[in-house]
Amino acid sequence: xxxxxxxxxxxxxxxxxxxxxxxxxxxxxxxxxxxxxxxxxxxxxxxxxxxxxxxxxxxxxxxxxxxxxxxxxxxxxxxxxxxxxxxxxxxxxxxxxxxxxxxxxxxx
Amino acid sequence: xxxxxxxxxxxxxxxxxxxxxxxxxxxxxxxxxxxxxxxxxxxxxxxxxxxxxxxxxxxxxxxxxxxxxxxxxxxxxxxxxxxxxxxxxxxxxxxxxxxxxxxxxxxxxxxxxxx
Numbered sequence: 001x002x003x004x005x006x007x008x009x010x011x012x013x014x015x016x017x018x019x020x021x022x023x024x025x026x027x028x029x030x031x032x033x034x035x036x037x038x039x040x041x042x043x044x045x046x047x048x049x050x051x052x053x054x055x056x057x058x059x060x061x062x063x064x065x066x067x068x069x070x071x072x073x074x075x076x077x078x079x080x081x082x083x084x085x086x087x088x089x090x091x092x093x094x095x096x097x098x099x100x101x102x103x104x105x106x107x108x
Numbered sequence: 109x110x111x112x113x114x115x116x117x118x119x120x121x122x123x124x125x126x127x128x129x130x131x132x133x134x135x136x137x138x139x140x141x142x143x144x145x146x147x148x149x150x151x152x153x154x155x156x157x158x159x160x161x162x163x164x165x166x167x168x169x170x171x172x173x174x175x176x177x178x179x180x181x182x183x184x185x186x187x188x189x190x191x192x193x194x195x196x197x198x199x200x201x202x203x204x205x206x207x208x209x210x211x212x213x214x215x216x217x218x219x220x221x222x223x
Contacts, residue, residue: 032211034211034212036214041216041217042201042214042215042216042217043152043214045211045213045214048211086151088151088152090152090212092205092211092212094140094157095142095154095157095165096142096154096157096203096205096212097154098144098151098152098153098154099151100150100151101150101151103149
């Protein structure tokens, strides 16, 4: 059965900490893996990953995909309270399925 | 990035009535649209995948007669919640992708409250 699994489900850190969020998948016909940040309403796009081993970077956030081991990680360095959100990964095939999300709370 | 417009943003309706939610791709041709439902503190659950001009593919457990999806054009898909009940109250969100796309773009979401 196809699945997208995120871990941890919940994470509480203090400002300045570095966090690593995980997304593993078992799907057929993989096209891409997407990371989103969701605060109050619709998710906002962070990264799209299609190739293994190529790091995508945007400010304090970075992500990489391993297509052999079937997982991706999202790193956030020097976390800030504004990073508090649910982080979702989704795998795109002919549909798009989400993991359960990781709820990140960054305390001052 | 591409723009997807979802309307309405929120709606309150009486139990037993039907509600239509629209999802439009404004600057690209959305050959595929996905409809999701999200309960508080949970992730997005895929309800159905619709390809333009074809019948939608519903996920297991989603009643296709209750959640009617129409994707008649490359820029518009609609989700109609028929005979809504309070348990249908949820956040509904669409995303759209172009043919062979590796990326999908979200609408703003619709918060439905059935009273």
